[in-house]
Amino acid sequence: MFANLPEPPYYAVIFSSQHSAEHDGYEAMAERMMALASASAGFLGAESARDAEGFGITVCYWRSLEEIAAWKRDAEHRVAQRMGREKWYAGFRLRVARVERGEAWEKA
């Protein structure tokens, strides 16, 4: 559930999205994209939550901006990006950030 990350600095891609009414094929694509991203150079981990109204936030963590750019250009990922716009998403925001500080807490 929580990503196991190294000490900062590293990079975060914060992707928030609102689902459209069309869900067909979304789950399979999301799983495939997470598997592909996880196998990509520089991928450090990801966390994701979506509420009952279809609003979700996925944060993927990466070692470098160059590796984020390479993932963005991945051929299969580009097909998924296009299908997201055509079908699954009513809107999204994407923000790329450099993580400077991290803190973890677990109940004893």
Next chain:
Amino acid sequence: MFANLPEPPYYAVIFSSQHSAEHDGYEAMAERMMALASASAGFLGAESARDAEGFGITVCYWRSLEEIAAWKRDAEHRVAQRMGREKWYAGFRLRVARVERGEAWEKA
């Protein structure tokens, strides 16, 4: 649902958390904290999603690290932080990041 943000750079506090079994008082506290944060100097906006299993991500956006630090020290917020550890959360991660780039898309 989506935060309306200015052009980067600005800062993100990425807070991911797993709820414990104790929910009493959580919703009221969460609403109060969002109202308090929204009224704090430097607060730019927030987005939040929590799934059916109690895993959630809230991203708050701020103008500066100094204003994030001031919010962290807010007296009422500190009480909420302590209650979160004692009661509402099984675990959390908190990451502070500098947003370098933002992208927005809405279905036409």
